[in-house]
Amino acid sequence: MTPDLQDTIANIPAPAPEALFRAHLDTLTKPLGALGRLEDLAAQLQTLGLTDLRKAAWVFAADHGIAAEGVSAYPAEVTRQMVLNFLSGGAAINVLSRLHNAPVHIVNAGVATALDSAPTLRNTPIRPGSRNMLHEPALSEAELNEALALGIECAAEASAKGFNLIAVGEMGIANTTAASALTAALTGRALYPVTGRGTGLDDAAHAHKIAVLEAVLAHHEPHLTTPEEILRRLGGLEVAAMTGFILGCASHRIALIIDGFISTAAAACAVALAPQVHSWLFAGHQSQEPGHRILLAHLNLTPILTLDMRLGEGTGAVLAMPILESALALYTQMATFTSAGVSAATAL
Numbered sequence: 001m002t003p004d005l006q007d008t009i010a011n012i013p014a015p016a017p018e019a020l021f022r023a024h025l026d027t028l029t030k031p032l033g034a035l036g037r038l039e040d041l042a043a044q045l046q047t048l049g050l051t052d053l054r055k056a057a058w059v060f061a062a063d064h065g066i067a068a069e070g071v072s073a074y075p076a077e078v079t080r081q082m083v084l085n086f087l088s089g090g091a092a093i094n095v096l097s098r099l100h101n102a103p104v105h106i107v108n109a110g111v112a113t114a115l116d117s118a119p120t121l122r123n124t125p126i127r128p129g130s131r132n133m134l135h136e137p138a139l140s141e142a143e144l145n146e147a148l149a150l151g152i153e154c155a156a157e158a159s160a161k162g163f164n165l166i167a168v169g170e171m172g173i174a175n176t177t178a179a180s181a182l183t184a185a186l187t188g189r190a191l192y193p194v195t196g197r198g199t200g201l202d203d204a205a206h207a208h209k210i211a212v213l214e215a216v217l218a219h220h221e222p223h224l225t226t227p228e229e230i231l232r233r234l235g236g237l238e239v240a241a242m243t244g245f246i247l248g249c250a251s252h253r254i255a256l257i258i259d260g261f262i263s264t265a266a267a268a269c270a271v272a273l274a275p276q277v278h279s280w281l282f283a284g285h286q287s288q289e290p291g292h293r294i295l296l297a298h299l300n301l302t303p304i305l306t307l308d309m310r311l312g313e314g315t316g317a318v319l320a321m322p323i324l325e326s327a328l329a330l331y332t333q334m335a336t337f338t339s340a341g342v343s344a345a346t347a348l
């Protein structure tokens with residue numbers, strides 16, 4: 001572990017105890033517990049000291065060497081093409097981020113073909129796509145450290161800009177293959193239940209993806225002994241950058257809304273490196289990828305939304321923002337039984 005990463009992890013603050021916030025929720029003019037999961041979300045925001053929400057989205061893009069094995073329904077060029085779409089404001093994440101006032105920041109962590117610079121693009125590719133993990137680790141040790149450091153730098157930028165609630169998303173053709181490999185390695189589950197159709201594979205291509213993943217895991221298995229080695233061998237540049245970003249944000253008291261399968265795989269790596277980061281995480285939604293449900297359960301995270309989405313980009317995370325804002329507004333603005341003169345429950 002680099003000193004940078006060690007410092008970041010050491011600086012992740014513990015949340016405040018929850019009891020006082022739960023007690024306040026119980027004084028509000030509603031039957032006890034009637035706001036359901038909103039009460040959990042409000043209490044969590046309070047434990048983190050988030051009393052007003054300053055929102056943004058960060059989207060990390062990179063290509064994957066494993067795309068050469070035919071594991072995605074779309075060609076690898078789509079990664080770069082979609083980054084251009086993000087920059088011109090036409091992607092789903094742009095629409096949702098405008099709607100919910102969460103400005104999007106794009107990070108080129110390793111798109112295969114060079115991109116021109118643009119005001120909303122952090123254009124610092126570490127290499128042109130990860131290596132093909134069927135034959136070698138996806139990243140060298142130096143590349144892993146650079147990607148983690150990139151994420152930590154982006155978190156410092158987010159903190160300097162004053163954001164305290166950030167949706168974490170990604171773009172990378174073939175990255176559901178990396179996420180499945182990471183999920184199998186981190187949870188000990190078999191590949192079949194954690195491998196889905198990604199962008200839309202048919203039955204034969206899905207079976208091929210599982211066969212490729214079996215060969216990948218067989219190749220790396222003896223070396224998957226630490227979270228860093230799992231991330232280095234089976235991850236990717238945007239996945240490692242998101243891992244660094246999540247740890248960095250938590251160290252700056254920024255809460256994260258994780259998005260779909262891939263950003264959750266990065267969160268799982270972050271939690272494996274630093275279990276205390278868990279307090280700073282919200283799961284925006286549960287995607288259609290079967291491994292996502294398994295990974296969320298492994299992390300003991302309950303998704304805010306279930307909309308059968310499988311897009312990525314941070315879209316499910318940004319969609320959850322108004323729910324978190326609603327939870328906070330209810331917590332801070334509702335009258336209490338005493339202030340409103342409403343009778344409390346009858347003691348039975």
Ligand SMILES: O=C(O)c1ccc[n+]([C@@H]2O[C@H](COP(=O)([O-])O)[C@@H](O)[C@H]2O)c1
Nearest residue numbers: 072172174175176198199260261287312
């Ligand atoms: O967020 C998800 O759970 C999700 C599920 C399926 C696909 N994706 C997106 O689709 C791309 C990866 O799919 P694939 O089939 O190329 O591995 C990548 O750009 C992701 O953002 C995302």
Ligand SMILES: Cc1cc2nc[nH]c2cc1C
Nearest residue numbers: 074078171199311312313
């Ligand atoms: C068009 C397209 C948009 C995406 N956004 C995130 N992953 C994606 C994959 C494809 C193929």
